Amino acid sequence: MLAGKRVVLGVTGGVAAYKAVEVCRRLVDAGAHVIPVLTEGATRFVGEVTFSALASEPAQTSLWHERDPIPHTRLGQSADVIVVAPATARVIAAYAHGLSDDLLTATLLATRAPVVVAPAMHTEMWEHPAVQDNLAVLAGRGVHIVDPEEGRLAGGDVGAGRLAAPEAVVAAVVAAVAVPDLAGLSVLVTAGGTREPIDPVRFIGNRSSGKQGHALADEAVARGAKVTLVTAADRPVAGGVDVVPVTTAAEMEHAVLARSDAADVVVMAAAVADFRPVTPAPDKLKKSDGVPAITLEATTDILVALAGRKPPGQTLVGFAAETSEVRASPPTS
Template identity: 65%
Template sequence: MSASPLAGKRIVLGVTGGIAAYKAIEVSRRLVDAGAHVVPIMTEAAHHFVGTTTLSALASEPVQTELWHNATSPIPHTFVGQGADLIIVAPATAKSIAAYRMGYSHDLLQNTLIATRAPVIVCPAMHTEMWEHPSVVDNIAVLRSRGVHIVEPESGRLAGGDEGAGRLASPESIVAAAERVLGPADLAGVSVVVSAGGTREPIDAVRVIANRSSGKQGYAVAAEAAARGASVTLVTTVSLPTPQGCRIVPVETAAQMQAAMEQAAATHDVVVMAAAVADFRPAQVAEGKLKKRDGAPKIILEPTPDILAGLGSNKRVGQVLVGFAAETDDLVANAQSKLDKKHLDLIVANDVSAPGVGFAHDTNAVTLLRPDAEPVEIDLASKRDIARVVIDAIIALRDAR
């Protein structure tokens, strides 16, 4: 199993004085969990919002704050920046962005930013009026022109209770951006469409036939593909946080997913059908809400379209088609049958009755099957690690062609 692109990397995490500084704690934890060595730097203003003890405990070494009297080096302003593989500033206030744009080296973080040759990711966070101010817009544009990577803020609830653009991007999005910057980019120029979640087939105006799929594995595959440089479309029935760099196409029913996937498959290089599509749907949908007082309704079911089979029948030359098989028995035999009948290049099978595997879990254990190779078993791991293995297999298929 290939490691995260963050593994073994030395990442400086700069924290400035904004209310969103508390999210830097989670960013640090996620980076460390991915195998990175995190060097935290806090500005003086950041101390008003988060303590050094917590960040020091969750990073890889104690927080640094001082240009002078620094125990790590007599010249920390160059030492820290020179040794970094990546610098992330999260949150980045309007003041810190302006200072970086001007090269105003008044504290350890700004000196480190100016002294480094490493890539830099800036994650702005501020009130909407500040984010939209012409000076901030201009400063961001200048930083972009210099090659700085900007993780734009999200819209949502801000400090003070108002809502709008300016909310710090989620820790997941920030770490995903780091993966994109440090990743191998072995899917650069490749377009990938991924389906995720379970379809919902209406019975009446309020009730549906559904399944237990959370969409987490599909989202992990989409996030990994994006981190590797792909242009990613995510066709989904769930509302998980959008992976960095992905375009969302929301759907609900099997028919809607079929239409969206067929449209995307016509132009995408890789098609990954990770969604759990309902096999049956009500032949008729009741108008309004069925009333309990009228007794149990008689629901006649009809088959839904086999989306994966249709994609296999119309697969374009050179296109890689990947299916998923959630099974409870005869895992390899059932998956092999789907692989053959649906003209797939790869199928990812899992036994959803096993502990920690499949629906709703953050972990998975899968078997990868290809027409020209022996099955490969992947033991229980995080869904992102499973996604990494799936993307590796897709790249191997493309390279073989």
């Protein structure tokens, strides 16, 4: 997804700096040429050796470099995209106000490449008007902001300000450099494995992770499509995707059929149960009552239902998992 792209990865001084190691690894896995730039603050939280070992070039930490007299312009001019993850309140303020007192902030001013900023800080800092105003300035200049999540923060606090998941940061980088060749198209994607209740605590499920459907949604939104993801998987997805969470095959059927007519492309990457218990028990089945006899019934084949009502011009894509060898059908004229 990022093959051949030069990505400057800015890392700043917050506890979430350790998560930037994972962002670095994922960028490299996506084919990017990654150049880490660490602030002095970042080096208090993570070692530059770790980034040098994982990235495509050694990590850089200083404007004053013997072998490279003007490192910030070389980095800024040659970058296809710059991502700062995590971004401290300080670096966000410096960037918004045009300050350039270290290698990272100087590089941010010396580029015309797209920039992605993923803030991370304590809730009080995140909600401070100074931080929000600075982010609004950056967003107004076209900087891509990856909002932090709510969750556990350093010191045991819980609230908004936790760095977005590495997958979401990488998805924003992909979106920032993508060519919008799907602009104007409406894409509906399904993902994950449905769960059919046996009783309130047990279900029949399958091994689908939802990775493929979420990756397809990420890619489609990065390429400019309007994307709806009907998903049974609890995993991150790129900003801008309209997410419809579902659990059972019946919920997925209802959510998909309510939206499919308006879609130009429907990609059924979900693993939808073929069978479900006819009558889920209202209370937990007790072991002491013996092995239950569970009667199953077929679920609706959503792909067949979609094919039966496919509007002209719609592209419908289905997947099927097989455990035995499947021979390709001979071509028909």
